[in-house]
Amino acid sequence: MSIDLPDPHDEEAGYPSKTQRKNEMKALQALGERIIAMSDAERARLPLSDDMRFAVEETSRIRSREGRRRHMQYVGKVMRREDLAAIQATFDAIEQESLQRDNAFHRLEHWRDRLIEDDSADALETFIAEYPEVDRQTLRQLIRNARSERQREKPPTNARKLFKLIRETAGL
Known part of the structure; x- marks a missing residue:
């Protein structure tokens, strides 16, 4: 057999x-x-x-x-x-966190650009309403200096400082 x-x-x-x-x-x-x-x-x-x-x-x-x-x-x-499924799930979670961090970063960049470009007080008041704990005097000074740098075509030193202030205020 x-x-x-x-x-x-x-x-x-x-x-x-x-x-x-x-x-x-x-x-x-x-x-x-x-x-x-x-x-x-x-x-x-x-x-x-x-x-x-x-x-x-x-x-x-x-x-x-x-x-x-x-x-x-x-x-x-x-x-x-x-355990490939668990490894892939962790990869996906890390990638999702990275995307969320990138999106938050882009929102902050948008705030910075909006604050510098918008000469009216609308953007500033909206930002202060959303983040009431922000140091208003420093914020206004950095916006003013960043606008001046942009007009004189200087390196964006104050724009970077403004972004740092926005990032710290937002808690990122």
């Missing part, structure tokens, strides 16, 4: 092809590269095993191109044992 074992090269039986396995390994290596490129603080948030943390730390000590290539293959191998 012979037992019919599925052919490991048969894609219809559910086994991935060699090309699929290579593509998966390249994707895991690319994910490893992303993890290595992260800052230490961001990387600390990832749910990584001790083996993966060691492999990531080891990467910084490797100088030769071929050694790094082989090490990245090892990182891809270690990545197979990691």
Whole structure:
């Protein structure tokens, strides 16, 4: 009596092809590269095993191109044992935080530009209404100086100071 074992090269039986396995390994290596490129603080948030943390730390000590290539293959191998869904969820959370920070930054830049460009008191009063704890005297002085710099085509030193004041007032 012979037992019919599925052919490991048969894609219809559910086994991935060699090309699929290579593509998966390249994707895991690319994910490893992303993890290595992260800052230490961001990387600390990832749910990584001790083996993966060691492999990531080891990467910084490797100088030769071929050694790094082989090490990245090892990182891809270690990545197979990691919880990829949890890692991706953390990546998404970090990216979302970055987008929110960028949007807040753009809102503050918009406030700065609006305060400098709007000669009427509308923008200033609106800003003060939204942020009543702002130092009004410093705010008015920086706006006045930033406008003067812009008219004289000088470097935007006071515009930067104004942005810093707005950022500190907004708590970012």
